[in-house]
Amino acid sequence: MEPKDLNKKKTPIVKIDKELEKHRGKVLFPEKLKRANKILKRVGLPNV
Amino acid sequence: MKYQRYKYSAENELMYYEFYSVGPKGHIKKVIEFSETNVEDVYNLAFGDYDEITGKISDRVVTNNGDSLKVLSTVASSVYAFTSKRPEAWVFATGSTSVRTRLYRMGLTNNLAEISEDFHVYGLKEDQWEDFFIGEDYKAFLVKRK
Numbered sequence: 001m002e003p004k005d006l007n008k009k010k011t012p013i014v015k016i017d018k019e020l021e022k023h024r025g026k027v028l029f030p031e032k033l034k035r036a037n038k039i040l041k042r043v044g045l046p047n048v
Numbered sequence: 049m050k051y052q053r054y055k056y057s058a059e060n061e062l063m064y065y066e067f068y069s070v071g072p073k074g075h076i077k078k079v080i081e082f083s084e085t086n087v088e089d090v091y092n093l094a095f096g097d098y099d100e101i102t103g104k105i106s107d108r109v110v111t112n113n114g115d116s117l118k119v120l121s122t123v124a125s126s127v128y129a130f131t132s133k134r135p136e137a138w139v140f141a142t143g144s145t146s147v148r149t150r151l152y153r154m155g156l157t158n159n160l161a162e163i164s165e166d167f168h169v170y171g172l173k174e175d176q177w178e179d180f181f182i183g184e185d186y187k188a189f190l191v192k193r194k
Contacts, residue, residue: 011129012126014056015058016060027083036142043177045190
């Protein structure tokens with residue numbers, strides 16, 4: 001597939017790299033997650 | 049997405065992604081992460097630069113690599129990938145600074161017509177979620193597949 005065609009697809013083709021498995025479950029942005037939890041606790045979710 | 053995006057790699061659960069920003073500052077490794085929050089089915093989206101020398105990740109550094117639209121489009125693409133695996137997921141995002149939050153807003157604004165076809169898009173204002181409108185200022189964003 002040409003890059004221009006790749007860019008047109010909404011759901012992308014993802015290359016799976018087994019080397020990246022080691023990062024799964026680690027929180028790399030803890031401050032942001034803490035902030036998200038704080039906001040979600042306060043305001044909850046919208047009604048769909 | 050109407051903007052170009054970078055190719056990226058991910059681990060099997062599509063919660064962690066890596067790609068390289070390419071521009072005047074060189075090749076800069078970027079990471080995207082979806083983390084479980086305390087609310088079921090809600091995931092926090094974060095992305096930032098990986099410093100290959102220190103091994104540290106920062107979502108505060110200003111890369112200035114001249115490709116912010118392409119980077120945002122890449123991050124948006126990862127939301128499509130992530131939610132294709134978890135269609136029930138809500139994705140929460142907020143910037144680490146007000147400038148970053150505006151950058152997120154810009155990414156949503158530039159692609160809203162397309163994103164709205166597939167997602168409910170909300171902005172947080174005055175401690176209430178409301179439908180995302182172009183031009184409004186929001187503290188955080190939330191999207192969910194339709």
